[in-house]
Amino acid sequence: xxxxxxxxxxxxxxxxxxxxxxxxxxxxxxxxxxxxxxxxxxxxxxxxxxxxxxxxxxxxxxxxxxxxxxxxxxxxxxxxxxxxxxxxxxxxxxxxxxxxxxxx
Amino acid sequence: xxxxxxxxxxxxxxxxxxxxxxxxxxxxxxxxxxxxxxxxxxxxxxxxxxxxxxxxxxxxxxxxxxxxxxxxxxxxxxxxxxxxxxxxxxxxxxxxxxxxxxxxxxxxxxxxxxxxxxxxxxxxxxxxxxxxxxxxxxxxxxxxxxxxxxxxxxx
Numbered sequence: 001x002x003x004x005x006x007x008x009x010x011x012x013x014x015x016x017x018x019x020x021x022x023x024x025x026x027x028x029x030x031x032x033x034x035x036x037x038x039x040x041x042x043x044x045x046x047x048x049x050x051x052x053x054x055x056x057x058x059x060x061x062x063x064x065x066x067x068x069x070x071x072x073x074x075x076x077x078x079x080x081x082x083x084x085x086x087x088x089x090x091x092x093x094x095x096x097x098x099x100x101x102x103x104x
Numbered sequence: 105x106x107x108x109x110x111x112x113x114x115x116x117x118x119x120x121x122x123x124x125x126x127x128x129x130x131x132x133x134x135x136x137x138x139x140x141x142x143x144x145x146x147x148x149x150x151x152x153x154x155x156x157x158x159x160x161x162x163x164x165x166x167x168x169x170x171x172x173x174x175x176x177x178x179x180x181x182x183x184x185x186x187x188x189x190x191x192x193x194x195x196x197x198x199x200x201x202x203x204x205x206x207x208x209x210x211x212x213x214x215x216x217x218x219x220x221x222x223x224x225x226x227x228x229x230x231x232x233x234x235x236x237x238x239x240x241x242x243x244x245x246x247x248x249x250x251x252x253x254x255x256x257x258x259x
Contacts, residue, residue, distance in 0.1 A: 019174065019178065022178045022181055022182065023181075025181055025182070026177070026181035029181060029186060030181075030186075030188075034190060034219065034231050035188060035233060037219055037231075038177060038216055038217055038218075038219065038231075039177070039216075041213065041216045041219070042174055042178060042181075042216045044214075045170050045174060045214055045215070045216060046170065046171070046174040046178075046216070049167075049170070063115070066115065067116060070116075076214060077210065079214070080210040080211075080212075081213075083213050084209060084210070084213050084219070084221070087213075087219050087220075087231060088221055088222060097190060097192065098190055099190055099192065
């Protein structure tokens, strides 16, 4: 249990969970749809990145590492596409983004 | 492509019973038929091996940018005053191929604080969360790096 790789993996997992929490907090705090998307992208990028890296370190070098890496790669490709689709349909659906530094 | 899909299936499943293998065969054929119907094959293909190799340094650079902007946006969220200044900006791009443009738009969206909303032939409509995010885009480094990868993989 005192293996340094295991400890690093634990730290990465906890850090990833912290970023997911921050992203979640951001989704609640942001004023409108578009700014909420920004907060959600923290969960997508930093959250998954750190958690996947942590799991990879924890599993050691084997087939599971390859699978986790593929999962990470596909998540990193598909989530921005989904976020883009949401933002585009929102803008074309005449949802006006709040501009400037006005706060609600 | 069939070879790649088959090896991917064998790598990921790890089961070699008749049922699983025949399910794999069906999915591989389905994916192939769909790709051909969507005309994804032979579609402005550069040398994909060189493209992959040249994309690796870009991936590491993008990772660094993602970490930086993540920390920036996280601090903004945790700040009680919520210091944000959302803006729409029409960013000029210099990529020619569609794949490179999509990569650019996806990189922008993947970086927290910036979301690409609309992609045109020579520009991307971007929604930015704060002034610092906009400045990060305006220095044009991401654009230059993707164009370099594109030039090299076609060259």
